[in-house]
Amino acid sequence: MESVVEELVAAVGAAKVDTAEGTLRRYAVDQAPIIDFHLPVAVVFPASVPEVQAVVRACAAANVALVPRGAGTGVSGGAHATRGCVVLSLERLDRILDLSPDDETATVEPGVINAVLNEAAATHGLMYAPDPASYRSSTIGGNVATNAGGLRCAKYGVTRDSVLALDVVLADGSLIHTGHQTFKGVAGYDLTGLFVGSEGTLGIVVGITVRLKYLPQEVHTVAAFYPDFKRAAAGVLAVGRARVQPAIMELLDGGTLAQLDEIHGSDLSARGSSLLLVQTDGFGAAAEAARIRQVLQDSGAVVTTEESAEAQRLVELRRHSRGAEVDDQYQVGEDVAVPRSRLVDYVAALEAMAGEHRVHLKVVAHAGDGNLHPTFWVDREETGVDAGALARLERVLDESVTAALAMGGTITGEHGVGQYKLRWLGQEQAEPVRELQHRIKALFDPAGILNPGKAI
Numbered sequence: 001m002e003s004v005v006e007e008l009v010a011a012v013g014a015a016k017v018d019t020a021e022g023t024l025r026r027y028a029v030d031q032a033p034i035i036d037f038h039l040p041v042a043v044v045f046p047a048s049v050p051e052v053q054a055v056v057r058a059c060a061a062a063n064v065a066l067v068p069r070g071a072g073t074g075v076s077g078g079a080h081a082t083r084g085c086v087v088l089s090l091e092r093l094d095r096i097l098d099l100s101p102d103d104e105t106a107t108v109e110p111g112v113i114n115a116v117l118n119e120a121a122a123t124h125g126l127m128y129a130p131d132p133a134s135y136r137s138s139t140i141g142g143n144v145a146t147n148a149g150g151l152r153c154a155k156y157g158v159t160r161d162s163v164l165a166l167d168v169v170l171a172d173g174s175l176i177h178t179g180h181q182t183f184k185g186v187a188g189y190d191l192t193g194l195f196v197g198s199e200g201t202l203g204i205v206v207g208i209t210v211r212l213k214y215l216p217q218e219v220h221t222v223a224a225f226y227p228d229f230k231r232a233a234a235g236v237l238a239v240g241r242a243r244v245q246p247a248i249m250e251l252l253d254g255g256t257l258a259q260l261d262e263i264h265g266s267d268l269s270a271r272g273s274s275l276l277l278v279q280t281d282g283f284g285a286a287a288e289a290a291r292i293r294q295v296l297q298d299s300g301a302v303v304t305t306e307e308s309a310e311a312q313r314l315v316e317l318r319r320h321s322r323g324a325e326v327d328d329q330y331q332v333g334e335d336v337a338v339p340r341s342r343l344v345d346y347v348a349a350l351e352a353m354a355g356e357h358r359v360h361l362k363v364v365a366h367a368g369d370g371n372l373h374p375t376f377w378v379d380r381e382e383t384g385v386d387a388g389a390l391a392r393l394e395r396v397l398d399e400s401v402t403a404a405l406a407m408g409g410t411i412t413g414e415h416g417v418g419q420y421k422l423r424w425l426g427q428e429q430a431e432p433v434r435e436l437q438h439r440i441k442a443l444f445d446p447a448g449i450l451n452p453g454k455a456i
Helices: 002-012 021-026 049-062 114-122 140-146 191-195 229-241 254-264 285-298 309-319 340-357 389-406 422-428 431-444
Strands: 042-044 066-069 086-089 096-100 105-108 163-169 175-179 204-211 219-226 248-252 274-281 331-333 360-366 371-377
Touching: 002 042, 002 049, 021 042, 049 066, 049 086, 049 163, 049 204, 066 140, 096 114, 105 114, 114 140, 140 204, 163 191, 175 191, 175 204, 219 229, 219 285, 219 309, 229 248, 229 274, 229 285, 229 340, 248 254, 248 309, 254 274, 254 360, 274 285, 274 309, 331 389, 340 360, 340 371, 340 389, 371 389, 389 422, 422 431
Parallel strands: 042 086, 066 086
Antiparallel strands: 096 105, 105 204, 163 175, 163 204, 219 274, 248 274, 248 360, 331 371, 360 371
């Protein structure tokens, strides 16, 4: 391993190769639960595409695994270090290379922060639509790796829907360009779409061309309080039947409202047992919001009567409602998705599971696309007198994923598979499909050095 470090230093310079234990520990994990903790051999910080190529070539020659990393905000273990690996941090490749207001596109390096791109686009009346909760710190490269989503997915889709072209360093250090600068283009296989969401297992993304959207001139936010989750979910379907397309449609259950009250001193729980937040945007935002208010009132909600600062504040609270420690040993959560028509059924199943296993439950959901984030937890004090509490958490988590699949859902709506969700992947994808994916992996990465043990 010393020789590998020497080769990396020769490739990019000693200042860009760090082997200090503190750095190794900091870059060994992302925000996902840790299954097997390993320190990397080194963390490398290239600042250019040729330097990335040099690092990949050095690792390929030594047959050393390479784990690419953005800001480390992922929650599925996609950036966890594996045994004997080198962590490749792309944070110094952080330039916006081009922003064309007329073409409504931007080309960026992978280390560009999502919010930074949006700030640059906003000066031209444009925005980058994908908005994961971590948009103030997550990188575009990391968003591409996991095909990240966010609150605006209901209208604008996930990351793949905004990516036009990629520059990718392959496992042998060669550089390829996929995709096109135009909004339309159907020549050949869609390799760009293949790389998006591949979690660094097929190549290292070093350049990204994205499509920008118009920055809305008007935004209207509606808050609707319901007496129970079932009627709130019915409100989601009622909005759909009205054929109005919100930009954001978020659903919070009573447990989430209670937690927000505890943290922020609000009185949300006193106003209802579920909250549906809907945001419309564009020149028709006011008319769409008025229609949605009427639909939600007809479905039994207590609705904000006019645009309010409070409703917008609630949207920001929703962005951070999952909790910073959701995946510690006392709390477990997922990002399953089910068909919207099964939201009520799925939450009812979750509540039954929580009762059976004697754990607590809260649920937040991107209701517009059926993507739920259920969280189960036990009080830390309980574990001192109940030795089986943590085991029950793991069992109820497994059951919740199985139930989502039984309803036509998926094990991950936007966070990726990473390392943590491999345990459930076989339930969703049949063996012929998984074998085909392994063959694709072998085609792009014959030696298996790119982020091994992740995604597939």
